Amino acid sequence: MFIIKNVLVGGKVANVHLIGNRVSKISYDKSEDTSNTPSFDGKGGVLMPAFIDMHVHLREPGYEYKEDIKSGLESAVAGGYSAVCPMPNTNPVTDNQYIVNYIMNKARECKLARVYPIGCISKGMKGLELAEMASMQKEGIVAVSDDGMPVASSGLMRLAMEYADGLGLLVISHSEDKELAKGYVNEGANATRAGIEGINRVAEESMIAREILLADALKTRVHIAHVSTANGVDLIRWAKAKGIRVTAETGPNYICGTDELILDYNPSAKVNPPLREESDRLAIIQGLVDGTIDCIATDHAPHSMSEKSKEFATAPFGISGLESAFSMCYTELVLTGRMTLDRLSELMTTNVAKILDIPCGEIVEDGLADFVIVDESAEYIIDSSNWYSKGKNTPFNGRHVTGKVMATIVDGRLVYKI
Amino acid sequence: MRKHLLGLEGMSRDEIVEILDTADMMRDHLDKGEFDNDYASGSSVVNLFFENSTRTRTSFENASKFVGANIVNISVASSSVTKGESMYDTAMTLQCIKNDIIVMRHSIAGAAHYLSKHVDSHVINAGDGQHEHPTQGLLDMLTMRRHFGRLEGLTVAIIGDIKYSRVARSNIIGLTTMGATVKVFGIKTLMPAGIEEMGATVCESIEEAIKGSDVIMGLRIQLERMQSGQFPSVREYHREFGITADRVKLANANAIIMHPAPVNRGVEISGEVVDSANSKIFEQVTNGLAVRMAVIKLMSEAK
Numbered sequence: 001m002f003i004i005k006n007v008l009v010g011g012k013v014a015n016v017h018l019i020g021n022r023v024s025k026i027s028y029d030k031s032e033d034t035s036n037t038p039s040f041d042g043k044g045g046v047l048m049p050a051f052i053d054m055h056v057h058l059r060e061p062g063y064e065y066k067e068d069i070k071s072g073l074e075s076a077v078a079g080g081y082s083a084v085c086p087m088p089n090t091n092p093v094t095d096n097q098y099i100v101n102y103i104m105n106k107a108r109e110c111k112l113a114r115v116y117p118i119g120c121i122s123k124g125m126k127g128l129e130l131a132e133m134a135s136m137q138k139e140g141i142v143a144v145s146d147d148g149m150p151v152a153s154s155g156l157m158r159l160a161m162e163y164a165d166g167l168g169l170l171v172i173s174h175s176e177d178k179e180l181a182k183g184y185v186n187e188g189a190n191a192t193r194a195g196i197e198g199i200n201r202v203a204e205e206s207m208i209a210r211e212i213l214l215a216d217a218l219k220t221r222v223h224i225a226h227v228s229t230a231n232g233v234d235l236i237r238w239a240k241a242k243g244i245r246v247t248a249e250t251g252p253n254y255i256c257g258t259d260e261l262i263l264d265y266n267p268s269a270k271v272n273p274p275l276r277e278e279s280d281r282l283a284i285i286q287g288l289v290d291g292t293i294d295c296i297a298t299d300h301a302p303h304s305m306s307e308k309s310k311e312f313a314t315a316p317f318g319i320s321g322l323e324s325a326f327s328m329c330y331t332e333l334v335l336t337g338r339m340t341l342d343r344l345s346e347l348m349t350t351n352v353a354k355i356l357d358i359p360c361g362e363i364v365e366d367g368l369a370d371f372v373i374v375d376e377s378a379e380y381i382i383d384s385s386n387w388y389s390k391g392k393n394t395p396f397n398g399r400h401v402t403g404k405v406m407a408t409i410v411d412g413r414l415v416y417k418i
Numbered sequence: 419m420r421k422h423l424l425g426l427e428g429m430s431r432d433e434i435v436e437i438l439d440t441a442d443m444m445r446d447h448l449d450k451g452e453f454d455n456d457y458a459s460g461s462s463v464v465n466l467f468f469e470n471s472t473r474t475r476t477s478f479e480n481a482s483k484f485v486g487a488n489i490v491n492i493s494v495a496s497s498s499v500t501k502g503e504s505m506y507d508t509a510m511t512l513q514c515i516k517n518d519i520i521v522m523r524h525s526i527a528g529a530a531h532y533l534s535k536h537v538d539s540h541v542i543n544a545g546d547g548q549h550e551h552p553t554q555g556l557l558d559m560l561t562m563r564r565h566f567g568r569l570e571g572l573t574v575a576i577i578g579d580i581k582y583s584r585v586a587r588s589n590i591i592g593l594t595t596m597g598a599t600v601k602v603f604g605i606k607t608l609m610p611a612g613i614e615e616m617g618a619t620v621c622e623s624i625e626e627a628i629k630g631s632d633v634i635m636g637l638r639i640q641l642e643r644m645q646s647g648q649f650p651s652v653r654e655y656h657r658e659f660g661i662t663a664d665r666v667k668l669a670n671a672n673a674i675i676m677h678p679a680p681v682n683r684g685v686e687i688s689g690e691v692v693d694s695a696n697s698k699i700f701e702q703v704t705n706g707l708a709v710r711m712a713v714i715k716l717m718s719e720a721k
Binding site for chain 2: 187188189190191192193194195196197198264265306309310311312313314
């Protein structure tokens with residue numbers, strides 16, 4: 001037995017009783033005696049299904065100095081997440097059942113957030129031949145992607161989408177034509193001013209177009225990762241209107257940041273796809289509001305300080321983001337009145353669960369007890385030096401944000417509290 | 419003089435004028451053969467070049483000596499960068515061997531900003547990637563001001579590889595700050611996105627750029643741009659887009675020819691134009707020395 005006390009459920013103060021990993025009772029009785037049961041007092045907080053992040057980098061195996069499964073999951077639960085999907089660009093890459101098995105075992109030992117790994121599309125992430133998707137699926141992958149090393153060959157992508165669809169596995173496309181992406185930041189006036197070589201937006205958009213047309217022709221699904229441009233949103237809107245089975249994510253970086261952030265050469269603002277322009281940022285937000293973009297994923301990409309304190313061009317791409325995601329999204333999307341907290345919950349939880357066909361927390365009797373409690377009025381300044389993640393790399397340090405994770409419950413257990 | 423000279427961006431008209439006025443004084447010393455000045459005696463300067471550049475390095479070297487500063491050269495072989503030498507470690511080392519002024523050339527944009535955040539010394543950016551080359555911008559403005567007696571109201575055409583040029587950026591920023599009009603022309607594969615937002619007028623042809631200009635500034639076309647497919651041949655480039663004697667005739671009567679050198683004769687500019695009476699290309703080299711003397715003098719006084 002465990003009781004989550006004094007939390008807002010549907011706008012009313014409630015005590016939510018748990019037995020095991022399920023909700024046993026939701027009580028609105030203010031005089032209820034809860035003194036003899038282990039509990040968490042969430043006074044002032046709103047109870048929500050915990051978030052699910054379908055795009056993170058946990059770096060293990062291979063890059064434990066950037067992050068490991070334990071530190072990544074500590075970071076996840078501190079960010080209000082009950083489940084994360086690590087991308088397969090580990091070392092060695094996650095292209096076979098044995099690495100998937102290793103990740104699953106490590107994750108289970110941590111007893112923090114759930115882990116649903118993503119396997120490679122191609123062997124060795126080389127873009128030449130399909131990886132053993134079915135074998136990896138038996139060990140627990142829920143999707144395939146060659147994240148960071150996009151499948152350049154249209155022929156291979158076609159085969160991947162067909163083969164994966166037959167298994168019920170989602171193909172996630174990191175859409176980027178490397179031929180058009182030889183720079184480090186968004187190609188535009190700010191790149192020119194800073195003298196940094198730009199990545200043309202068509203690098204992303206042309207591959208989004210390819211994936212959509214393949215999904216149409218093959219009658220398969222495809223998921224577009226980290227959409228960052230206005231035309232990218234328009235392409236997906238067009239595809240959805242035609243009934244093509246495409247889903248898409250964007251992230252806090254693109255919701256809250258633009259390429260103004262690169263002007264002081266802070267390598268923490270270096271990310272792929274790059275931070276774009278204000279018109280893109282607004283188009284992304286519109287896409288989230290109108291449902292063109294289905295969900296929010298962080299693309300949590302931790303790096304060590306020594307890597308990220310190099311000169312701009314030599315520093316690696318990526319922003320650490322699990323622990324700032326909710327606050328950034330709340331501040332930019334809910335506090336501004338662009339959407340309700342319920343809509344943000346769809347974008348950060350329920351839509352993700354639907355896309356991946358995995359369970360999520362439900363605030364109903366017998367619902368899965370994967371919850372987050374958030375304080376909508378808490379204000380603070382982002383400071384990554386306090387994070388659980390090893391990756392302190394974010395250009396959003398110093399931002400004043402509203403909305404804070406108070407506690408996280410996974411599988412009926414309190415795994416994080418403030 | 420501000421603490422660091424990282425770029426002309428953000429510098430006021432007064433700050434630029436102070437350097438140019440001082441540089442005029444230094445130029446007088448040079449013309450009189452006075453190389454033994456003591457404006458910066460007791461200061462130590464280090465030349466830290468991550469990219470090869472005999473010209474700029476030698477110019478800073480002589481400039482330091484001519485104002486009485488000590489100078490040492492550190493040529494960092496490009497291999498040590500690929501070996502993983504962190505620039506932070508390099509910066510700390512320089513900090514600990516006590517230098518007042520660090521002159522740095524680096525292939526990465528923002529490198530001088532990075533260095534300035536980690537050392538107490540003054541930092542002079544001697545070129546950072548495609549970003550800025552402020553002493554070049556200053557020497558170009560000095561050359562124009564000495565010829566025309568003013569910068570305000572001049573029309574300057576910058577022609578060639580605008581995309582990869584730090585010289586273009588420093589000139590656009592400096593000249594527009596000083597009230598000059600800057601026109602740019604480059605073939606579209608060598609034009610950066612949004613350059614007009616920096617205050618330059620983009621021309622559709624080389625003729626349009628030169629017509630009515632007081633200064634024609636050519637920029638070097640690297641042959642590697644041809645190898646990477648950005649233009650098809652030197653022959654076509656020179657014929658269609660080069661600064662030739664015929665095209666120079668479109669400029670204003672008293673117009674001058676400039677180029678940051680080294681020049682590719684017969685590519686971006688014809689040899690005839692380089693050697694013509696209104697060419698200031700070699701004058702620029704001497705003015706570069708004067709500008710660098712001025713900057714080292716002013717920084718030494720500010721320490």
